[in-house]
């Protein structure tokens with residue numbers, strides 16, 4: 001078991017782990033946010049026929065070669081078609097069909113002139129200028145052609161993808177299943193949110209924060225409740241949880257105190273400990289292990305430490321299990337709005353609020369930073385990595401921040 005490792009090494013160890021995804025079939029509207037697990041090929045052209053992009057008249061381009069403002073060509077109107085209907089007539093020389101946007105171009109026509117550029121009666125239409133053949137005609141298959149791979153495996157399904165699948169008449173698709181995240185809070189001091197606070201006790205906030213984080217990144221979160229600092233009790237709960245979960249996240253008991261049992265619990269349920277403790281503040285006490293292909297994360301009990309280590313280590317695993325190819329947070333250049341003078345011998349993630357002003361990003365910092373303080377995480381959207389033994393940082397310094405809620409893009 002490795003211990004006291006750097007953030008980079010911890011990430012490298014996690015990066016190397018085998019990711020066992022599973023594929024499920026779901027209905028179209030349920031699929032938003034999932035990752036497609038199959039290539040989608042079209043068996044139709046979209047549009048399926050040449051159609052008009054305008055309300056106007058369809059006719060033969062060669063009939064209007066001499067049309068001019070003062071010498072319009074008059075064509076005989078032989079039919080009128082709306083979208084959804086097909087004319088049974090074929091256009092001959094000197095003829096036109098009145099056509100609405102979206103209707104199929106009638107036989108014989110190779111051009112459409114919009115209403116506004118014509119003069120018309122029920123019987124005929126005057127054309128005032130020539131249009132080249134194929135003008136104002138949307139070609140069959142312009143959007144999608146038969147055989148096109150319209151959506152590839154790995155694509156994240158969102159509104160546009162749902163529309164594309166609908167246009168192909170696909171109502172069920174194969175996607176990567178949501179990773180199942182089981183969350184256990186450990187600590188004799190904990191009471192749940194609906195319980196009375198007695199002396200020496202505190203409320204379990206971690207389970208709720210973590211369930212919300214897991215859901216945000218596409219996990220299916222299940223809160224297992226509170227467990228005493230008792231190895232046997234924790235073992236029983238986690239053994240049961242492993243029947244369901246792909247990822248187990250515990251909070252508390254990850255450090256070196258008398259009641260810090262998690263490393264032993266992971267070991268006793270048959271887990272293989274990958275590492276214990278990192279050189280990262282907050283959240284240095286962390287136990288990370290595997291149980292078969294399942295992941296075990298024992299995060300610190302301190303609420304901000306649990307939050308930040310979840311974002312650093314658990315989030316990428318959830319995203320990878322969900323089939324996502326991108327799982328790093330977006331990093332941007334910013335300018336510090338407040339001083340951060342503390343220098344420590346470990347890397348430290350500092351919470352902040354990053355915003356844009358006149359084309360430049362700025363990051364403001366809260367007053368409270370300790371790993372036991374959750375309140376100052378509210379409204380924060382970014383993390384500033386203060387490398388070990390660097391600083392003090394001053395207002396106006398150029399820094400890089402990771403945006404907590406955005407994944408990296410190309």
Ligand SMILES: Nc1nc2c(c(=O)[nH]1)N[C@H]1C(S)=C(S)[C@@H](COP(=O)(O)OP(=O)(O)OC[C@H]3O[C@@H](n4cnc5c(N)ncnc54)[C@H](O)[C@@H]3O)O[C@H]1N2
Pocket residue numbers: 185186187189190202203204205206207251252253254255256257260282283284285299300301302303305371372
């Ligand atoms: N001798 C040392 N002591 C400590 C060290 C160390 O290196 N040597 N590390 C400190 C650091 S850093 C941290 S972080 C904490 C981590 O502690 P644990 O992971 O063992 O967590 P607990 O001791 O169980 O709890 C810490 C803190 O968090 C509160 N807590 C716990 N669970 C919850 C919850 N579900 N919701 C809200 N708050 C929770 C708990 O009451 C404690 O106040 O260890 C230091 N000690």
Ligand code: MOO
Pocket residue numbers: 280281282283284285300302305371372
């Ligand atoms: O690493 Mo602990 O989370 O500071 O306080």
Ligand SMILES: [Mg+2]
Pocket residue numbers: 252253254255256257259260
């Ligand atoms: Mg402890």
